[in-house]
Amino acid sequence: MPRVKQRSKGTGSVYQNSRGQWVAAIEAGWTERGGRRRITLKARTKSAVRVRLAEAQQRIAAEGPTVQKHSITVKRWADLWLEHRQRIVRPGTYVSDRSGVNRWIVPTIGHLRLDALVPADIRKVTVAQEGAGLALATMQRTHTVLGKILTDAVAEGYRVPQHAREAGSPGAGHSPRQSLSTEAAAKILAVAVTRPDASRWVAALVEGLRPAEALGLTWDMVNLEAETMTLAWQLKALPYVEFRRPESGFRVPRGFESRQIQGAYHLVRPKTRAGSRVIPLVPWLVAALSAWAECAPPSPCGLVWPRDDGAPRSAELDRRQWYEIAEEAAVTVTLSDGSVRRPLLYEARHTAATLLLANGIDETTIKAVLGHSSVLSTQSYLHTDRARTRAALAVSAEMVGLGR
Template structure:
C-alpha cells in the first residue's frame, strides 16, 4: 500500500495483513542510529490517534515516545548499560544479579506496555518457590520497581498499576545482636589469637567488615589512640565477567585505589561512613602488639592474610565462624532453628552495647558512622571525648580493660 506522509509528521500505511501502521521518528539511539517507533491499529483513525498522541508526548516533555513493542528484557539490557555509569559497583552487581537471575528469566519476554501487577508478582513467586529469604525478594522487587520507573522516565509506556504493585511484604531483619555473655565468650577465645584486635574492633568499635579489611596503618594513631575510617576494601567487577584485561566497571567520579587483582580501596558510600573514632585502651595495646608480628603488607593493611594480600570477605567470615564455633555460640531464630552468628552481627552487638551503657543517639551515630563527619577541631575533640567514654563503657561491660 502507498504510504501517506507529510515531512516531520510520521507515516501511515496499511500492511499486507490489513493492519494500519504508523511510523514515527523518536530521536537517536545510544549507538547513533535513528530510532523509529511503530504503532499498529485495526483502523486508520485509530492508528492516527496513536501517532498524534506519541508526537504530542514528545513535544511536551522531549522524551522519545516509546510506544513500540519493546520487551522488558530489551529495556533491561539498556538500563543496565546506563546503570553501571551512575551507581557504585556493588550496587550494580546486585542489580545485575536480580535482573539476570530472576526478572528477565521470569517476565523478560513480556512487553513493557502490557505488564500487569500479576506479572510483577510472578518474580517474587518464583523466588519464594526456590526458598529465597524475604529480604532477597524485597531487594529484587525494589530493582524491578526502579527499572520500570526509569523506563517511564525515558518515555516508555508502563501501566501505572504494574509500577505500583505491592512488594513481597515487610519483615524484620534476620540479623541479631549477641548477648553480653556471648560477646564475652567470643572475645575470650579471640584473646588467644595474635589478631585479637580484629575482633575487638568488630564487637566493641563496630567496624563494618569492609572497613576493617581496608584499614591501613597510616590511618591508625596509636599514640593518640584513635583511627580514621576513610576507605573500605571491595572487589570491583570486571567489564567482562572474569576478564581482568577488560578493566573494571566503575561509575563516573568513583574514587578507588587498586591493591591486588579485583581488590580495591574505595571510599565509603556516604560521607557519614568517613569518620574518626577513638581506640579503647585495650584495643590500642592489642594493636601495638599486633603491629610487631603482623604479616608485612605492601599496601599497609592492618589485618592482611599471611602473604600480605588483602583478606577476602569469605576468608574473614570463615575466621569469625571458627571463633564462634570454638566459643560454642549459636543464634536461635524465631522458628526454633539455629545458625552461627553472622559477622555483621558483631556490629549490631557494638550498637546494642552502646545503647545498654546509656550512650546518647548522637554518640552512637558518630561511632558507627550514621551521621555526618564532625570536621572542625573543636567539635572533633568534644566528639572523640564523648565517644571514647561510651566505648570504654562498652568494653567494661564485656570484661575488657577501660
C-alpha cells in the same frame, strides 16, 4: 447514551461514553512517527475523572510533553538499563542489580513487552524466587530493582501500564540481623583474645567497624600515640567489565574514587560522608594493635589485617574465621521461630551499638562512632568531643571483660 462533552482548548476533554463511564482525554506529546500521543483516563464519576485529568495535567506540566517510543521487551530494556546503571551506581550495587535482573527478572518475564505487563507478571518474579527458597529480603530487593527498571522505562518514553508499576511488594519483613548479648560477646572475645589477630575482632565487637572498613584499614590510618584510627576507605573487589577477564578493566561509575591494591581488590570511599570518620581506640585495643604490629604479616599495601601471605583478606575468609571463633566459643543465635544459627559477622557491629546504648550513651554519639549517615553533624561532633566517645567505648570494652 449520547456523549456529554466538555472541552476547554489545551486542557483536555471530559465526556461520558456509551457505557456510562466518564472519560478524560488529553494530549501528551508525540509518538516516534510524529503523531499525536493521546492519554485516555476513565472513572466511574465525573468528579473522579476530573481529578485524574488534573493529575495528568500537572504531571505533563512538570515533566513536559514526551515522545512515546515503540515498546520493547523487558529483556531488551533491562539490558539497556544495566548498561547505563553501571555508570551511575557503586559497583556493589550494580552487581546486586545485575544478579536480580539476570537470575530472576529476565528468565521469568524477559520475553514480555513493557506495554503489555500486568500485575500478575510482576508477581511471577516473586513466586519464582519463593519457590527457590529465597529469603524475603532478597525478594524485596529484586522487586525494588524491577520497580526501578519500569519507572526508568517510563522516564525514557516507553509505555508501562501504571497498574503493573504499582503491583504490591512481596511483603514486609524483619532484618535477620540482631545483636549478641553481653554474655555471648564476652564468650567470643574470650576466644578471640587468644589469637594473634585479636584486635580484628575487638574492633568489630567494641568499636563497631564494618567488615569492609576493617579489611581496608591501613597502618597509616592508625595513630597509636593519639589512640585513634581514621576510617576513610573500605576494601572491595570490583567487578570486571567482562566476567573473569581482568584485561577488560573494572566497572566503576563516574566520579567513583578507588585505589587498586591487588588484582580486583581496591580501597574505595564509603558510600556516605558520615562513613569517613575518626574514632578513639579503647586502651586494650591500643595495646593489642601495638603487639600485632610486631608480628602481623607484612603487607605491601600496609593493611592492618591481611592474609598470612600479606595479600588482602577476602570477605569470605574473614567470615570463616569469625565462624570458627563463634563455634569454639559455643555461641549461637536463636531466631523468633525457634531455629538456631551461627552469629553473623555483621552482628558484631550491631552488638557494639547495643553495648553503647546499654551504657546510656546518647544516639548522636552512637551514630558518630558507627558512621551512620542519618546524622550529618557527627563528624564535627567527634572532633570536638572525642574524650566523650573514648569513655563510651572504654565502658563497652569493660562490659565484655577487656578491662583497661
